[in-house]
Amino acid sequence: MIRRDWKRLRAASLVEALRLCKAYAQERSNLSVERIADRMGVTHDSLYKWLATGRLPANLIPPYEHACGCHYVSEWLAASAGRMVVAMPTGKKADAADMVQLNSGFAQALQLLTNFYADPARTDASVTAAALREHMERVAYHERNVAAYAQPQLEFDA
Structure with missing residues (x-):
């Protein structure tokens, strides 16, 4: 299996963003679709359907990204609107x-x-x-x- 550079990956479509989130959760946290769906409070059948069609309801995007531990969907939504997302940094003294x-x-x-x-x-x-x-x-x-x-x-x- 090829290790991905998750920090540099950018999705080209909503479906790809949803699938990248799922792949990230599987690789980094060993989460199955069933476990992601359980953390979101939805059925795994619904989540499989949304992943296949890209029609995840907007109010479920934050719980999905929280369950997966990444933000590819939000980043794609911003980029598709011509916006750039910069992660909020946490500070430390620079040397x-x-x-x-x-x-x-x-x-x-x-x-x-x-x-x-x-x-x-x-x-x-x-x-x-x-x-x-x-x-x-x-x-x-x-x-x-x-x-x-x-x-x-x-x-x-x-």
Whole structure:
């Protein structure tokens, strides 16, 4: 069985997003469709039907993703509406290595973007988009840290 890079996977359709969630739950948590359906509070027959047709009711998307432990459906819905999803980062103090990684990631994304606009036919658009998305996620992480500085969280003694 081929190990997937779950962080970089993006669904091309709603049915594929539903199936990616199911595959993620099976691989990462060893959950069957029956166990996912039980966690959602629906019958496994209904879930099989929704997975086959892609007609999962909208109010069941959050429970389905929660049961599976991933968000491919929500990400696909946002992307199909022309929106980008950036995961809410959790903060930690950045060190010099983090700053170097941020700078080198930006340089790489900028180089790929420059190559793309120079000759789109000779570049891989999905690699360029992935590099840009990864850089924006890193920037969002640091933006969240800076914003959290103004509203410090409670620190409890251990």
